[in-house]
Amino acid sequence: MRLSEMNGKEIIDLKKGERMGVLGQADLEIDENTGHIKAFLIPTMKWFGFKKNGTEVRIPWRNIKKIGSDMIIIDFNDEF
Template sequence: MRLSELSGKEIVDVKRAERLGVLGQTDLEINEKGQITALIIPNVKWFGFKKNGTEIRVPWNHIKKIGTDMIIIDIPGAGPETE
């Protein structure tokens, strides 16, 4: 799969049922062989304002499905957030 085919897809956490971002607004962690090892997703609120300057690192093996419009991720141990 090419990077251009991934660009623009929404990243959704299956456990939290939460939209984390859009690929293209994220960074990629790439190893020496040129393979993507993780997605680095900035933690932003609506309208692009930063929220505590943190980011979410999603290892490639936690991606469960890449569909036509979205990427579904499942991070073990990351249950629903409590407020």
Template sequence: MRLSELSGKEIVDIKKAERLGVLGQTDLEINEQTGQIVALIIPTGKWFQFRKTGGEIRVPWKYVKKIGTDMIIIDFPEDEFNQS
């Protein structure tokens, strides 16, 4: 799958049944040695003019369970929820 095919897909937490963001508004953490995706970095704040307020959620790639035509389903344990 190409990165361009992932862009625009909604990221949904299966346990909470809530939308976390849209890929394209998120960052990918990539291992420079292997080229593999390590994690999704999802912003949690809002944009006011040219400044971003809020933090981010880091979702390790191992919690991505399914990539569908419209969304990416993640199953993320709450005890590992890492919000900055």
């Protein structure tokens, strides 16, 4: 799958059943040596276009359970 095909997919937390964001709003952490995706970096909730507290949630690639046609299902643990 190409990165361009992942753009716009909703990211859904499997355990909580809640939407975490849209991949177009997220950044990717990529291993410079291998080119493999290490993690998704999802900005925290925004308030009128400004970041609320300036942090982001890091979702390691191993927590990605399924990439479908419309969404990405993750198994996100609160320990990250």
